[in-house]
Amino acid sequence: MTSTAPRAFVVGLGALTAAGRGVGALRAALRSGVRPLRPPSRLSVPAEFRLPGGEVPDFDEPAGLPRTHALAREAAREALRGRATPPDAVVLGVTTGGIGTTERLFAAGEREPARYALHGAGTVAELVARDAGCTGPALTVATACSSGAVALAIALELLRSGRSRSVLAGGVDGLCRLTWHGFRLLQLVDPRGTRPLDADRSGLTVAEGAGMVLLVGAAEPPEDALAELRGAGLTCDAHHPTQPLPGGEGARRAIVRALADAGIDPADVGYVNLHGTGTTDNDAAEAAAVRAVWPAPPPVSSTKGITGHPLAAAGAVEAVVAVLALREGLLPPNVGLGMVDPALGLDPLREPVDRFPRVVVSNSFGFGGNNAVLVFERADERSSGLAVGTEGSPSRNRAAAVPVPVPRDATRAWKGGVLEVLGAACLSGAGGTEATLAAFRAGASCAGTAADEVLTAGLPPRVVRRIRRLPRMALALSEAARDAAGATGAPRSVFFGTAWGPLSETHEFLAALFASGDRFASPTDFVGSVHNAPAGGLAIRHGASGPNVTATAGDASFEQALFLASLFARGEDEPILAGGADEFHPVLSPLVAPTEAGSAAADGGGLLVLRRANGTRGIRVVPVIPATDHGGGPWSALVEALGGAEAVRARFGAVFTADPAATSRPAAADDAAASPRREFGEQAHFEGPVIDARRLLGAYATVSAAATVVAVELVRAGTLPAALAGGRDLPLEGRGILVASLGPRPAAIAVLGPGNAP
Amino acid sequence: MDPLLDELRVKLVEAVGLTDVRPEDIRPDEPLVGDGLGLDSIDILELVVMLEEDYGVKIDNKELGRKVFASLRSLADHVREHRTPPRS
Numbered sequence: 001m002t003s004t005a006p007r008a009f010v011v012g013l014g015a016l017t018a019a020g021r022g023v024g025a026l027r028a029a030l031r032s033g034v035r036p037l038r039p040p041s042r043l044s045v046p047a048e049f050r051l052p053g054g055e056v057p058d059f060d061e062p063a064g065l066p067r068t069h070a071l072a073r074e075a076a077r078e079a080l081r082g083r084a085t086p087p088d089a090v091v092l093g094v095t096t097g098g099i100g101t102t103e104r105l106f107a108a109g110e111r112e113p114a115r116y117a118l119h120g121a122g123t124v125a126e127l128v129a130r131d132a133g134c135t136g137p138a139l140t141v142a143t144a145c146s147s148g149a150v151a152l153a154i155a156l157e158l159l160r161s162g163r164s165r166s167v168l169a170g171g172v173d174g175l176c177r178l179t180w181h182g183f184r185l186l187q188l189v190d191p192r193g194t195r196p197l198d199a200d201r202s203g204l205t206v207a208e209g210a211g212m213v214l215l216v217g218a219a220e221p222p223e224d225a226l227a228e229l230r231g232a233g234l235t236c237d238a239h240h241p242t243q244p245l246p247g248g249e250g251a252r253r254a255i256v257r258a259l260a261d262a263g264i265d266p267a268d269v270g271y272v273n274l275h276g277t278g279t280t281d282n283d284a285a286e287a288a289a290v291r292a293v294w295p296a297p298p299p300v301s302s303t304k305g306i307t308g309h310p311l312a313a314a315g316a317v318e319a320v321v322a323v324l325a326l327r328e329g330l331l332p333p334n335v336g337l338g339m340v341d342p343a344l345g346l347d348p349l350r351e352p353v354d355r356f357p358r359v360v361v362s363n364s365f366g367f368g369g370n371n372a373v374l375v376f377e378r379a380d381e382r383s384s385g386l387a388v389g390t391e392g393s394p395s396r397n398r399a400a401a402v403p404v405p406v407p408r409d410a411t412r413a414w415k416g417g418v419l420e421v422l423g424a425a426c427l428s429g430a431g432g433t434e435a436t437l438a439a440f441r442a443g444a445s446c447a448g449t450a451a452d453e454v455l456t457a458g459l460p461p462r463v464v465r466r467i468r469r470l471p472r473m474a475l476a477l478s479e480a481a482r483d484a485a486g487a488t489g490a491p492r493s494v495f496f497g498t499a500w501g502p503l504s505e506t507h508e509f510l511a512a513l514f515a516s517g518d519r520f521a522s523p524t525d526f527v528g529s530v531h532n533a534p535a536g537g538l539a540i541r542h543g544a545s546g547p548n549v550t551a552t553a554g555d556a557s558f559e560q561a562l563f564l565a566s567l568f569a570r571g572e573d574e575p576i577l578a579g580g581a582d583e584f585h586p587v588l589s590p591l592v593a594p595t596e597a598g599s600a601a602a603d604g605g606g607l608l609v610l611r612r613a614n615g616t617r618g619i620r621v622v623p624v625i626p627a628t629d630h631g632g633g634p635w636s637a638l639v640e641a642l643g644g645a646e647a648v649r650a651r652f653g654a655v656f657t658a659d660p661a662a663t664s665r666p667a668a669a670d671d672a673a674a675s676p677r678r679e680f681g682e683q684a685h686f687e688g689p690v691i692d693a694r695r696l697l698g699a700y701a702t703v704s705a706a707a708t709v710v711a712v713e714l715v716r717a718g719t720l721p722a723a724l725a726g727g728r729d730l731p732l733e734g735r736g737i738l739v740a741s742l743g744p745r746p747a748a749i750a751v752l753g754p755g756n757a758p
Numbered sequence: 759m760d761p762l763l764d765e766l767r768v769k770l771v772e773a774v775g776l777t778d779v780r781p782e783d784i785r786p787d788e789p790l791v792g793d794g795l796g797l798d799s800i801d802i803l804e805l806v807v808m809l810e811e812d813y814g815v816k817i818d819n820k821e822l823g824r825k826v827f828a829s830l831r832s833l834a835d836h837v838r839e840h841r842t843p844p845r846s
Contacts, residue, residue, distance in 0.1 A: 186803055187818065243799060462796070465775035520811045523803040524774075 008159040009225040009379060012214030014078030014170070015320045016071050017307045018054035018207055022078060026317070027324055029306050030332035031352050037193040037205050037308050042067075043175045046518050049184060052193035054207020054308020055175055066098035066118050067174030067208070069127050071313075075210035076128045076168060086133035087214065088164035089414075090125045091154050092140050093147025093171035094552075095312040095530060097121030099506075100176035102592070107514050113594040120499060120592065121531065122553035124172060126745075132168060135627045137414055139560055142312070142501070142531035142550045144366030145275075147171050148211055149315025149374055150549060153232035157567045159217030163414050170212035171316035178506070179311060180206050181513055182526030186242070194278035194309065195336040196302035197287070197348050204277040207308025211316030213323070225379035227323040230359070231262025234568070236494070236548035237369025238539040241527050243281055244365065248289030250545065251275075254371035255293050255361065262359075262375035269298050269375075270357025271331050273318050274348075275365045276302020277309050278336075286363060287344035298357075301349040305336030315364035315372060322360040322376045329356040367527060368536025370548055413641035416566035416623040418613040418752075422575060423485025425477050426606040426709035427454075428697050433480055433709065436604075440696055440710050443723030447602040447698035449584050466524045467537065468504035469583040469603075474534035475541060477579060477607035482542070485609040488575050493546035493568065494535045497561030497580035499554050499701030501531035503588045538577055546574065555660055556625070557582075558606075558705040559747035563623040569612040580705030581605025595699040596660070602698025606705035608712070619712050622750040634746040635683045642738070642750060648684040651756060653735035654720050655686060656693040656711055658704045660743040680742060689725050693739070704741050704749065711737035711751040718753070763834040770830070773808045774801040786831040802827050814842035 015022065018036045019029035029036065036057070039050040061070035072092065080087070098118040105115050117123070125138035143150045148171020155169035173179070183189050183206050190203035215229060216222060235257060237250035244250065259266055272294075275286055283302075290297050303321050310317055324330055334348035362374045428436040429448020439446045455472040456464050458479055464472055474496065482488070505528035512521040527533065532550035539548050547568050551560035558580025565578040582593075584603040595602075613620045626637035642648050681690065693707035714720060715737055720730040736752040767781035770790075774797060788794045791802065802823060809815040815837055817823050826836045 185807060186800075187806070240798070241800065461778040465777055466800070516811070520807055523807060524800055527800060 005160045006162060006217030006219060008156045008215045008217055008229040009221055010213055010227045010229060010323050011216050011222060011224045012079040012081070012083065013226065013320050013323060014075035014212035015210065015317055016056045016059065016075050017209040017310065017317055018056065019306055020057055021059055021074065023320060026320065030303065030321065030324065030330060033333040033335050033352060035193065035305060035335050040175055043177070043180060045180060049518070051189055051191050052205050053175060054205055054209065054310060056208055066101040068094065068096055068098065068100065068172055069118060069124050071174055071208065071210040072124050072128050072172040073131050075170060075172065075212040076132060079168060079212035079214045080132055087166040087168040088134070089136040089158060089167045090129040090132065090134055090138045091151045091167055091169045092125040092128065093143065093151040093312045093315065094121040094124045094140055094173065095142050095144055095147055096173050096176055096179060097124060099178055100174050103177050103510060106510065111591065113591050116591045120552065120554055122557070128168070134168070136164065137625045138553070140551065140553050142552045143370040143548065144368055144530050144532055145309065145311050145314055146364040146366035146370040146372040147312035147315065148317065149319065149362065149364035149372035150234065151316065152213060152229060152319055152374055153234055153372055154564060154567065155215050156229050156232050159215060161567065162217070164217065166214065166216045168212060168214050170210065171313040172210040173208055173311040173313050175206065175208040177513065177518065178510065178529065181518060181521060182509070185521060185523040185526060188279050190278055193336060194304055195338065196274070196276035196278040196304055196334060197283055197340055197344055197346060198337050199339045199341040201278045201280065201283060201341070203279050204304065205308035207310040209307060209310030209313040209317050211313050211320050213316065213319050221379040227326045228377045228379050229374065230264060230377045231258050231375040233257030233261055233373045234547035235371045236539045236545055237371065238543050238545045239369050241533065241536055242367055244285035244369070246285065248285035248292070250369055250371050251286055251289035251363065251365055252292045254373040255289060255363070258361065258373035258375050264359055264375055264377070266293055269359045269361050271325050271360045272298055272300040273321055273360065273362045274300055274302040275363040276304055278304060282365065283344060286365070287346050291345050297346060299331050299349055299353065300346055301332055301334035303332050305334060315362070318362050318364065319374060322362045322374070325357060325360050326376055326378045329354050331355055331357070367530055368532045368548065369539065370532065413624055413626040413637040414563065415641050416563040417569055418620050418622050419566055419569060419610040420613040420617065421608055421610060421619045421621060421712050422488045423481045423609040424606065424709040424712045425480030425484055426604065426706040427473055427477055427581070428604040428706055429602055436706065437710060437713055441721040441723065445696055447600045449601055449603050463541065467528055468502060470498065470502040470504065470581060471528065471534040471537045473581045473583060473605060474538055477581065477605060478538050478542060478577060481577070481607045481609050488609055491542050491544045491577040491609060492574040493576050494538045494544050494548045495551070495561045495565035495576065495578040496535040496538065497551045497557035497702055497705065498531060498534065499552060499557045499582050500592060501552065502528055502533055503583055503585035505529040507585055507588050542577065544577065554745055555658065555701050555741050555743045556745035556747040558702045559623050559625060559741060559749060562621065562749060563625055565610065566623060572611050572614055574611065576610045577607060578610055579605060579607030580702035582700045582702045584700065593701060599699040603700050604698055604706050605702050606709035608709065616755050618754060619716055620752045621708065622752065624748045624750065626746050628746070635680045638746065638748055639683045645684045648738070649686060651735055652688065652738045653730060653732040654689045654691060654737045656691050656707045656737060656739045658694045658707060658741045658743070659692065660694065660699070680740060689720060689730065691724055704739055707739045708749050708751060711739050715751050715753045760834060762838055763830060766830060766834050766837065769808055769812065770805065773804050784830055787829050790827050790829060809837065813837050815840045
């Protein structure tokens with residue numbers, strides 16, 4: 001980062017919580033310390049399980065729209081109110097997506113795929129982006145209960161890098177049976193309503209909500225700035241699917257990283273908004289982390305006694321709380337407290353306090369050991385353009401007076417950073433990397449589902465004993481990719497894309513729940529059903545204690561994961577695991593992920609060991625995400641981002657397409673004008689081989705991950721085999737391969753050979 | 759011979775997916791958690807669900823759980839004492 005990197009200012013807020021609709025309702029609850037937690041009225045729950053919950057009051061979703069989507073849309077509209085121009089991008093944290101609607105349909109025996117069109121967690125951000133008129137990328141992260149905070153951390157990097165000038169970032173989750181009963185079966189729900197930090201606390205309160213923050217990048221605070229997002233820290237415990245590291249070490253590292261990223265001295269922090277769920281283990285680990293950073297902690301409180309725990313929305317709702325604290329001098333109370341647990345060593349605020357802090361820290365942690373910490377500062381603190389950190393503080397002077405140059409095409413296409421491939425592995429119906437490559441080279445289809453023995457070969461029984469198909473696929477890929485990377489050190493961060501998450505766990509949990517009248521289901525399956533469970537397993541297996549991010553965005557899930565990996569790539573000595581996979585589930589896949597008629601049941605994926613590229617050494621990959629709706633179509637934006645038609649022809653010897661839109665169209669309608677693939681050919685005047693990777697590797701969402709790995713190996717070999725190149729081996733002569741997802745969510749990955757400039 | 763204990767061995771191995779353990783190899787007095795069989799908090803919750811579903815035995819607090827899940831024998835003793843006819 002240079003000293004002229006833009007700073008990120010909050011200029012709009014939106015929130016729906018148990019306290020009510022709108023930021024005003026949340027503010028009033030924070031001021032009065034009310035406790036609106038009560039059994040939900042809009043979720044059907046057997047009488048014996050009607051525990052206190054955090055339902056957004058007086059809010060009914062319109063027909064045809066899942067509750068999560070409706071909550072997100074209203075919060076987004078609030079945050080954008082009065083804005084003349086739409087944001088450049090939308091970044092949301094979502095864990096459940098349309099599952100509330102899916103539950104009702106599935107329980108009622110509905111088998112029409114069209115009814116499940118909004119199941120995917122990524123559809124929430126797409127809806128919000130469309131509603132806001134945003135044609136830029138709609139990114140979705142699913143990192144369990146840290147999702148909302150991770151979304152803001154991503155927005156910060158987008159603004160700093162100049163890729164976006166404004167980002168709508170937030171988190172959302174609606175109440176549903178999966179989470180209501182999942183947490184109950186984990187015995188993590190306090191029957192009296194959550195009492196964070198209490199000596200007698202016994203769990204959280206499952207809630208819903210949405211939090212949205214409109215951020216703009218600028219060198220100086222704009223007039224309407226409410227606060228500055230100064231820094232963020234992401235870490236992973238790499239320890240256990242649900243239990244925090246004893247002593248809160250992962251949380252402590254996230255706080256330290258966030259403060260260092262912000263250039264803020266711990267002594268300048270005037271309030272810490274705790275994750276404070278009210279579970280025994282979270283509060284103990286978090287308190288230890290806070291005390292490790294601040295021997296004499298600043299004022300602290302958890303606001304979950306007011307909002308309950310709105311899961312993916314928590315980090316975003318609490319970002320709104322942080323901004324209100326800075327803006328209005330309101331330090332909110334820790335509601336629900338009887339006697340503070342003396343073992344925690346914290347003295348939480350019992351009443352609202354009128355005080356203007358300079359800096360607020362907001363903690364969010366989640367299943368999978370995901371830790372995300374945000375640092376906010378009063379917007380007027382550095383208006384002179386100079387850092388005003390206290391003497392000896394690590395403040396960096398980012399507030400240069402010169403205007404920030406914004407790339408002309410910032411809203412046309414997002415080009416990620418360049419990553420060098422150290423090792424790669426893929427999985428298909430043919431088996432692992434070697435078997436897949438052999439079939440692909442011969443032009444034979446690998447579409448299918450690999451046998452379980454292929455996934456578990458070489459993995460200790462204890463490692464796979466309580467995980468089902470998708471996390472097994474992820475682990476199998478990671479073992480093979482690390483083998484291929486040879487002596488490369490252990491990966492530090494994990495970026496994983498999956499459109500549908502662990503479908504087997506989700507199905508097993510819901511099927512057992514429904515069959516037992518909402519009484520029994522496997523807590524193991526609930527823990528395993530979260531989208532980020534596979535990435536959490538990778539972190540544990542490989543000791544990856546840095547950022548751990550799962551992206552979910554339909555067919556663009558892998559591309560988004562790789563894009564995020566490039567955004568967070570740091571030193572060359574910090575290897576990254578990045579990949580994507582989806583499983584085929586015989587019941588759920590045909591409903592949520594219908595494929596072209598006649599295509600075989602297929603799944604698989606690909607995973608790469610990467611590091612930030614240095615020059616043009618080695619095989620490299622570059623993710624590109626074009627705008628969705630721009631004059632000339634996404635393909636002109638993609639071609640432009642790749643340096644223009646001439647550069648595309650010069651740099652790429654072949655194009656692999658993963659093209660669900662075109663292939664799902666009946667053949668008769670597939671005329672030249674309607675085919676995105678041909679449209680791309682016209683844009684780039686590309687005359688080399690265009691290979692349908694979806695046909696060869698399988699019709700599933702993250703097939704582009706497998707295609708990228710195959711492309712890496714072919715570029716490494718330097719030849720496109722005859723079966724794919726029209727009958728004669730085609731020397732690539734230093735050219736790379738472009739992997740283009742030409743579906744409704746266009747995205748591409750450029751695979752570059754040694755010496756080939758990105 | 760203790761038929762309930764043997765029944766629980768099988769159910770235990772199945773419930774937590776111990777594919778590398780034969781039910782008959784679990785010693786009645788070895789610890790289930792940590793060193794010993796190596797179960798963790800999620801496994802114990804899986805057993806809690808199994809006990810309620812199959813035997814009508816509820817375990818809803820940690821102190822009781824620690825006592826019941828100390829070993830296979832303590833588990834069998836608790837089930838014997840508290841089992842109720844299954845709900846229809």
